[in-house]
Amino acid sequence: MTYEKLLEKTALEDDRFIVMTAENRALVRNLPTSLGNRFIDTGITEQTMLGAAAGLALRGRKPVVHALSAFLTMRAFEFTRTSVGIANLPVKLSSFIPGVLSDGNGPTHQAIEDISIMRGIPGMEVFAPADEEDLVEMLPQIWATENPSYVRINTRPAIMKHKPYVFGKAEHIFEGKDCTILTYGFMLEESVKAHQLLSDLGYQVGLVNLRNLKPFDGDLISKLATQTSCFITIEDHFLTGGLFSILAEYLVKNQILIPTHSIAFEDRWFKPGRLSEVLIHEGLDAKSLVEKIQKFIQK
């Protein structure tokens, strides 16, 4: 099932759902016909869309709102934080082209601080499915809560058969004593390839698809900390505020001592271009990941 089909089905079954977009129709092109006046396009007005979504939610609705990640999270941030967040209204943010998926757009469109920003809102739930199958597996539970949520939308074809989603839990794909890769969203794709290459080289590497960043599956982290030699976070996000920060906060708070390494953007924008080239240029393709991970393991 596609994202659009799932959204259509959900909205047709439950009239609390309103589909909104700030003229970003790529994911919802066919919904005006099927949803009628429960499809609302506010034009290029991310702020007004989020404020109106809060108003609709006040009346008992569950708006699912769509915009490009950078503008959804940053242009409209105060409306999300103040009108949606303070009231803890069930407005569901669908964030299009997060992280490296903005490929050739350039820094204006790079949402590589979105996890950091959105998790700072009390009550906001934050998710990053690995591909469209993972997305469709997770969304019914994400949309079922009465809290606001932020989802890094990723509609790329599935690279693996995913396990059933348990709300708040990560998908533990492989166990490995040499190290465990923690990743989320699009970067699972390269991480799976890197895992295979490392296995071929004889390493025993664990792999976790985080799925949710908030809530964070701390139970799994505590368990793995006793079974693996180090953690390596891989994310298409700034080092600051994303998974590496979330992990560090968890480890420090729980007094867990384990070597931890990160692969992320360190205080700079990534070089825009076609996705395959961006990955190589930024050292996020499977081959580059393998080189970095080997060094981490040998430390």
Added chain:
Amino acid sequence: MMNEEKLVQLQQFAKRVRNHIVPMASDGGCFLGASLSAVDLLTYLYVDHLNLHKGNLKDENRDYLFLSKGHDVPALYGIFAELGWIEADRLKNHLSTEDHIYWHPNRNIPGVEFHSGSLGQLPSVSIGVAMDIIIRGGENRVYCVMGDGELNEGSCWEAFLVANAYKLDNLTFIIDRNNFQANMATEDLIPLESLVEKFESFGMMTQRIDGHDFMALEKAFSNIKGQTGAQVIICDTVRGKGLPSIEARADRWFCNFSQPEIQELLVELNEGFGANLVAETLVVR
């Protein structure tokens, strides 16, 4: 046409509300001037216009009033106290952490539809509520009270575009045109005029009235029904209305007076004598 009895009733109600507001401008203070400019228009709406009473505050068919300017909330609470929605004694809890009565509205107080304080937020929230009422085929209406300084915020104008696009005939924007923003006259900082032309060019039926004249308020609000889109009522008001010693003064935005000064101001409000304000009470915020 409003009869004399109704007019006197509204005037007396508004006077009692001002008597609730003035004491809040002490022991921590409040945004006194902006509260007093909005009292009459809010009194008219709550007492004589809105389908809103103690028994229907959660009813989905009620009218909604969103106080977007927010810092005039003492006026709202004074009205709620007079309507019996909250105990008048509760206003003495102003700024106590034991209650929820502080400088901006919040939904812990019965009758407050939504929190505000960040300017330019509630026009879009009002749009969402108005949209839902239309989707459901409801007859109720939505009112969004805004400050004139608030119109500096670009999000207001973005919301006006969307309100026009969606022909939200159940939505009325009310501008408390007291001619001041925080520290300066609006026209000296970011000129807003010609406001009528601005709103009309955004496709909204616009009226401009004396916001302290109950008969003008009645006439304007009787004109909003049957329009094909959102409407605007610009209410020309005086910041600090009712207290000549602070009226229309740029330096009387946030006020924190001593108790003797509050007593002087209450005398001025009720008996017309000029208040003797000796202390330097201006708090810059």
